[in-house]
Amino acid sequence: MDNELKARFSSIVGERYAHSTADEIEPFITDTRGRYAAPSPLALRPGTVDEISQILKLATETGTPVIPQGGNTGLVGGGLPLVNGAGNEIMVSLGRMNKILDVDRDSNTITVESGSILENIQNAADDADRLFPLSLGSQGTCQIGGNIGSNAGGTGVLAYGNTRDLVMGLEAVLPTSEVWNGLSRLRKDNTGYDLKNLFIGAEGTLGIVTKATLKLFPKPRGRELAYVSLKSPDAALELLNRAKGSAGNGLTAFELMASIAMEFTLKHAQNAIRRPIQDTSPWYVLLEISSGRSSQEARATLEDILGDAFESGIIDDATIAESLEQQRMFWTLREDMSWAQKPEGASIKHDISVPVGSVPDFIKEADAAVLKIVPDARIVNFGHLGDGNLHYNISQPVGWDAEDYFSYEEQVHEAVYEVVGKCKGSISAEHGVGQMKRDKIAALKDPTALQIMRTIKASLDPAGIMNPGKVI
Ligand code: ZN
Numbered sequence: 001m002d003n004e005l006k007a008r009f010s011s012i013v014g015e016r017y018a019h020s021t022a023d024e025i026e027p028f029i030t031d032t033r034g035r036y037a038a039p040s041p042l043a044l045r046p047g048t049v050d051e052i053s054q055i056l057k058l059a060t061e062t063g064t065p066v067i068p069q070g071g072n073t074g075l076v077g078g079g080l081p082l083v084n085g086a087g088n089e090i091m092v093s094l095g096r097m098n099k100i101l102d103v104d105r106d107s108n109t110i111t112v113e114s115g116s117i118l119e120n121i122q123n124a125a126d127d128a129d130r131l132f133p134l135s136l137g138s139q140g141t142c143q144i145g146g147n148i149g150s151n152a153g154g155t156g157v158l159a160y161g162n163t164r165d166l167v168m169g170l171e172a173v174l175p176t177s178e179v180w181n182g183l184s185r186l187r188k189d190n191t192g193y194d195l196k197n198l199f200i201g202a203e204g205t206l207g208i209v210t211k212a213t214l215k216l217f218p219k220p221r222g223r224e225l226a227y228v229s230l231k232s233p234d235a236a237l238e239l240l241n242r243a244k245g246s247a248g249n250g251l252t253a254f255e256l257m258a259s260i261a262m263e264f265t266l267k268h269a270q271n272a273i274r275r276p277i278q279d280t281s282p283w284y285v286l287l288e289i290s291s292g293r294s295s296q297e298a299r300a301t302l303e304d305i306l307g308d309a310f311e312s313g314i315i316d317d318a319t320i321a322e323s324l325e326q327q328r329m330f331w332t333l334r335e336d337m338s339w340a341q342k343p344e345g346a347s348i349k350h351d352i353s354v355p356v357g358s359v360p361d362f363i364k365e366a367d368a369a370v371l372k373i374v375p376d377a378r379i380v381n382f383g384h385l386g387d388g389n390l391h392y393n394i395s396q397p398v399g400w401d402a403e404d405y406f407s408y409e410e411q412v413h414e415a416v417y418e419v420v421g422k423c424k425g426s427i428s429a430e431h432g433v434g435q436m437k438r439d440k441i442a443a444l445k446d447p448t449a450l451q452i453m454r455t456i457k458a459s460l461d462p463a464g465i466m467n468p469g470k471v472i
Contacts, residue, residue, distance in 0.1 A: 070146025076434030114145030151201035153430030222295030229281035354425035
């Protein structure tokens with residue numbers, strides 16, 4: 001990129017918010033796992049919608065590729081320059097546009113700028129005695145614009161849906177610079193295509209989301225959390241069905257964790273964490289029941305579910321968190337699973353979903369397929385059983401060289417995705433496509449669906465400047 005063009009882009013946001021030295025650019029092009037390293041000539045931090053519109057206008061005129069970026073916590077390289085790309089993509093970071101604009105208690109909505117950090121939105125809702133239920137490990141850093149772009153999931157999906165279900169309206173800047181104001185608070189609106197859904201899960205390939213109106217919910221008055229040990233995914237599925245039957249919408253989380261995932265977390269824990277149940281079992285479940293009335297009601301429902309499951313021999317043991325602090329510790333055990341694999345060496349990761357009832361079959365077949373390729377691989381399986389979504393990760397055999405292990409990566413992916421296909425599942429459940437899975441999507445998705453996606457992309461982004469090489 002020549003200096004004159006750099007200067008034209010920079011002058012839109014002002015020198016203070018335009019970064020072009022290697023040191024300044026580093027944080028915008030580095031991911032937490034260190035798997036994507038590619039250069040960018042310029043990072044811009046606009047402060048207004050109008051500045052974004054000017055940036056995209058100039059980008060379309062000059063054919064300059066643009067990568068929108070939120071908190072840079074993504075796992076599929078969706079908000080980073082393409083590895084082995086042209087090296088001319090400019091970064092547009094939304095972090096300065098982080099205002100909570102409005103909380104409407106009657107409509108149960110909150111309207112925010114897209115650079116708002118997820119946790120700040122949760123807190124603003126809480127201050128208004130409401131719940132914004134999107135909840136994930138990176139919530140202290142990730143931004144709502146990135147959550148929208150990747151249609152993020154997390155632990156609240158079972159009761160409240162994923163990001164797509166929580167968005168009521170959006171404002172977005174098109175690649176050709178027009179600003180679309182779709183900040184609706186309407187619960188009902190039958191006036192044609194649902195345009196907001198084009199931008200949700202699009203990973204910044206169709207424009208830049210600048211504001212969002214999101215759904216709020218009544219705050220539960222009681223939340224009770226149990227840590228359960230059991231023998232198999234089949235037993236966990238049976239427990240899930242019974243919990244749904246007893247609690248209905250009061251079942252607000254149901255997380256499945258393999259024993260080895262729990263052992264990794266306990267072994268590498270940085271905080272004081274204790275084993276909630278002394279006897280070990282092959283599988284564990286975190287089960288949360290919420291009540292709109294009281295914690296007593298939530299507790300009684302939870303005790304009924306567990307007592308009944310214990311008598312029927314479905315579970316080995318269970319313990320209910322006795323304080324908020326203990327609840328936080330149980331959640332830490334689950335949330336720390338992501339990073340606790342790191343000290344165990346290289347990991348081949350999957351974020352898959354299958355119909356909920358197919359989860360036990362998926363696990364049996366995928367385990368067999370993986371162990372056929374790398375017999376001593378350690379399958380670190382955990383995830384949101386209630387949504388049929390597993391983080392099916394496979395750590396290297398003890399004592400192996402990481403590079404040797406990664407030489408099996410494609411083979412392992414293929415074997416796992418074959419079982420996903422057999423179960424009529426998806427190879428990206430909640431992390432997105434990014435640059436990691438783009439070619440795989442092209443091979444696996446319905447050809448007509450891909451054709452519709454390409455038509456939409458070409459009509460909204462005629463110069464092909466928005467996050468090229470991602471998704472499609
Ligand atoms: Zn997850």
